[in-house]
Amino acid sequence: MILIDAGHGGIDGGTSYGSILEKDITLGISRKLFLMLRSDGFGAILNRLGDYAPSDDNRWLRSSSRHMRDLAQRKELAETIQAAVVVSIHINWAPSPAKHGPLVLYRQEGRSFLLAQSLQEQLNRLYQTDALTRPGKPFYLLNKITAPTVIVEAGFISSPVDRAQLCSSKGQQRIAEAIADGIIAYLMEV
Template sequence: MFKIMRVLLIGLICCSQPLSAAVPEDEQQLTQAPEDGWTMPSAVVLIDAGHGGIDGGATAGSTLEKDINLAIAQKLYLLLNSQGIPAVLNRTGDYALSEDNRWHLSRSRHKRDLSQRRQLTEEIETTMLVSLHVNWTRDNSKHGPIVLHQSSGESALLAFCIQDTLNRQQQTAFYPREGKPFYLLRRVDQPAVIVEMGFISNSADRTMLTDPRQQLKIATAIASGIRQYKWITR
C-alpha cells in the first residue's frame, strides 16, 4: 500500500501546477490540503513497467527483463512529462505489484500482479495504458519490436503509431498484432497496448535493450508514437 501511495504522490507532484509566490504560506497549505484528504492523480498515460520484484520476466544469463522494462519506463516517464504529456508510473522500483494487492483473494501471485495493474487503470484517471515488455524465443535470430493491441480501433491506432516509430528507430518493418490472450488487453477499458521493445534472446537486441543511450532512443520512439496518436485523435 505504501508503494502505491508513493507512485500516486509522484504523479501528483509532477502533474500539479505550482502555486503563485504571492499566495501566503498558510493559504498555500489550505489550498494543498483538500477537504476529502487524499486525491488521486490524473494523467494522460499510465506507464506499466512489466514484471518486478520476485518476477524477473524473461531472462538471458544475468540480464532480467524487469530491469530493462523499468529503466525504459522511467525514461519514457520523464520524456512525456517534459513534452507536456502528463504520465504516471505504476512502479518506481524493483518490487512486484502483487505485494500491494490485498483485495484479490487468490493464491496465484501472477493473478494478483495482473489484477493490481488493471485496478490502477480504474483508480488513476488516465486516457491510455502503455505496458512495456521485452520478448523471448528459442529462435535467437528473431529480433525487433512488436506492439500488441486490443480489438478496439483506438487501441489499434495507438499500436500502429508506436510500431511505426519503433520500426524507424530499429530499422524494421513489422506490423502490430492483436493480443487476444493477454489479460491487460482483455480487461482494461481504456485504449491499451503492450510494447514488446525487442528480443532479449537476440544478442543484438539485448545489447540495445541494456545500453542506457539506446534505451533513451527506444523511449523517445515510444513517446513520438504517443504524440502521433494524440495528434490524430485530438
C-alpha cells in the same frame, strides 16, 4: 493520464538472458519514458519506481495467486486513474537469436489499434524493421482494461543486436523516445 506499466518486477523477473532480466530493462525504459512525457507536459504515471512486484500494492483482488493479484493491480490502477492510454513495456524472447525487433500487441478495439500502429511505426523506424502490430487476445491487460491499451515488446533479449540496445542506457533512451513519439502522435490524432 498516460499509464506506463513497467512489466514484471520483484519476484517476477520476466524473461532472461544469463543474468540479464526483463524486469530491469522494462523499468529502465519506463522510467525514461515517464520523464520524457512529463517534461513534454503530458500527465503520466509509472506503475512501479523500483524492483518490486505490483502485487505487493494490491488492494483490489483477494487471491492466493501472486500473478493474478499483480495483473489485477495493473488493471485497477488504470481504471482508478481513468487512464487515457495504457502502455505496458515488455521484452520478447525467441529460440532463434536471428529473430529481432519490436512488436506491439493491442486490445481488439479501434483506439488501441491506432495507438499500436503509431508505436509500431516509430519502433520500426528505430530498429529498421517492418513488423506489423498484432491483436493480443490472450493477455489479461488487453482483455480487462477499458482504455486504449497496448503491450510493447521492445525487442528480443535473445537477439544479440536487440540485446545491445536493450541493455545500454543510450539504447533504452532511444527506445523510450520512439515510444513517446508514438504516444504523442496518437494523442494528436484522436
